[in-house]
Amino acid sequence: MAKNLQYEGVKPEAFDxxxxxxxxxxxxxxxxxxxxxxxxxxxxxxxxxxxxVLKLDKLDVGFPASMMISLDTLQARMDELMVQHGGRPQH
Numbered sequence: 001m002a003k004n005l006q007y008e009g010v011k012p013e014a015f016d017x018x019x020x021x022x023x024x025x026x027x028x029x030x031x032x033x034x035x036x037x038x039x040x041x042x043x044x045x046x047x048x049x050x051x052x053v054l055k056l057d058k059l060d061v062g063f064p065a066s067m068m069i070s071l072d073t074l075q076a077r078m079d080e081l082m083v084q085h086g087g088r089p090q091h
Contacts, residue, residue, distance in 0.1 A: 002043070002060040003071060006090040007082045010054045014085030015047050018054075021081060025065075040065030041074070054087070 019029045027038045033046040043059035056078075061071045069077075079089045 001071075002058045003056075003075060004091070005056040005059060005075060005078065007054045007078075007087040008052065008090055010047070010052050010082060010087040011085065012049050014082060014087055015049070015054060017085055018078070018081060054082070 015032075022029060022036075025039065025041065027036050027041055029036060029045060032049065033044075035044045036042060040062040041060070042062070044057045046055045046057075047053070059071065059074070061069060061074055075091075082089065
């Protein structure tokens with residue numbers, strides 16, 4: 001089941017870190033909003049740098065990513081990364 005996540009207090013540097021981390025998984029976020037679907041991980045995102053809010057909608061993990069990571073594990077890793085950079089999970 002897909003998840004909707006929101007993080008507050010996400011500074012532009014933290015968003016850049018997230019983009020770099022996701023790139024290592026083959027997911028490229030090109031701008032501050034859009035959608036992605038790579039290697040079984042899909043969703044939509046919207047980052048507002050002025051409000052420092054990142055929203056991830058319809059985040060889902062399917063095959064082949066599901067062979068390596070669950071949706072809950074992906075959420076936990078994203079929560080950890082955002083907290084390391086001053087963000088606050090709001091879910």
